[in-house]
Amino acid sequence: MSIALRGVAKQFGEFAAVKNIDLDVPTGALIALLGPSGCGKTTLLRIIAGLEIPDEGQVLFDGRDATLWPIRDRNVGFVFQHYALFRHMSVAENIAFGLKVKRRRERPPAAEIRKKVSSLLELVQLDWAGERYPAQLSGGQRQRVALARALAVAPDVLLLDEPFGALDSQVRHELRRWLRRLHDELHFTSIFVTHDQQEAIELADTIVVLNRGRIEQCGVPSEVYDVPTSAFVHRFLGQVNELPVRFRDGRAFLGPIDISAAADVRTGSADNIALIRPHEIEIGSETLGWPATVVAVRVIGPIVRLELCAEGQPASERLEAEISRERYAGERFKVGQKVGLRFRRWQLYPAGATAG
């Protein structure tokens, strides 16, 4: 089922949670709503689910106006961060719930429900746990039960509200891959909410970045990461270094480096900042570009992070650079060592639009 939002807005008292949102989710897509807390992503998800009614705008399901449809008529599966399993029911009873509450003439016979439940238990790899109670399962297992329960009623859309937020990182990673496989096999439309950019990049086909109730950018993960359209998106997806652009004699500089040749410098306007990702900083011998001192070295798995104090910069404003483990094995940068910097890539934004 395809979902479309047209000019959706929702206010809670004085607080405008979402403002004038337009969004198209094609059938079978896996979309991430990404943003910091309070950006309106959960409200948007709840509006799609029918748990909130928007003050303005329309929600369209396959082109039909579903804005006022009650949740039970929307055929959506909703998965909460804290699983919301019915704790007085066994795992099997939890999964069967959606089938048992169907109207009499739509309700499948008991034997069929049992069969459906056991096939779902197998799907979520919990066939041994049917008679257990939620309290006897781990967090990752509970979230899988919640997913199976949502899938039992064969929803057209699966909505997940920070589904992996309460799990430790190992389990989170496993569940992400598992959910991606499930999505590819079963072809339902999925929308999930997250504040974790890593999760959004790993899992989604399309990322919708939200900020203060508005959509900042919408695109495939690599596009949103590599070509952010605003400083907010640039900062929110991954680490960044921020440097002011200085102008002297009609030329633009980052530190001592002349960047006037770059096409996107709006020469003369004195309020530009450059955002540079750690892996976009090139480190070489002292004669290369901008002299700097290594102040910290940390090996993080496959990468090595260097903190650098560039000449002429205040000591508190360190630059963060990342190099590969292989490169580090060859060159062994040490704390206190003098090096030179160059920037492979940067992106300029008006400094006024720094609010995030």
Add this chain to the structure above:
Amino acid sequence: MAAAEHSGGIGPRLSRRLLIAVALTFLGLFLALPLLVVFVQALSKGIGSYLLAISDPMAWAAIKLTLTVAAIAVPCNLVFGVAAAWAIAKFEFRGKSTLITLIDLPFAVSPVIAGLVFILLFGSHGWFGGLLRAHHIRVVFAVPGIVLATVFVTFPFIARELIPVMQAQGKDDEETALSLGANGWQTFWRVTLPNIRWGLLYGVLLCNARAMGEFGAVSVVSGHVRGQTNTMPLHVEILYNEYNYTAAFAVASLLALLALLTLAGKSFLEWRQPELRRAQPVRDRTRRQIT
């Protein structure tokens, strides 16, 4: 171990014992002893006269009336308590804090005043007195008045017990049930009610104990008509005023027994409840500590 005890000094140990001793003495003097006296007095002239006192028709009438009143008042407050707690815990609306304050009103107002209010409203010279007389309905000095007063006084018990339970549980379970296609009624019976059952039972227990034991408000509206509008606590008072100590304490012992049963039930629920209520969060917490 020894060193730790030594460094702790004698002070804390002594004060601990002292505090326990004071608490136990008070409990014994003001709670256990009176309870014991009730039973001793009731049985002072032998089991025969005890049974005779209880099986007296007037005593029987009082027992029946008390049970009837409780059987009406408790279900009323059950429905009201669940509805109010549901509204307060699961919805945002204007006047919510006023509603919470109003629920506590019966705790704040003296029961005698509550009784007087009903006389003012429904008594023969009260606001609705004329209307009621015209339709030959008796409220004050009759069973309806006693029920009204009891409902008023025991109004907060169930709601008060449920509000924190329901607030702690949030709306996720209900919203999940709705998204799975359940209607409001199915959601209530299959999800909400099982989630709150222990808290609800606890509230009902306390509500019932108070409904049967209420004296002040009921005393004002009852009119003390023997065999007709006398509840057990009122009957105890009448017997006592007639110097019929054995009978008075015999009926009182039944009320005391009710109190003991309530306490037993209450501690049973308290023992059950945390098991069920904390089972999930505790595991979550331990997991979080590990990670």
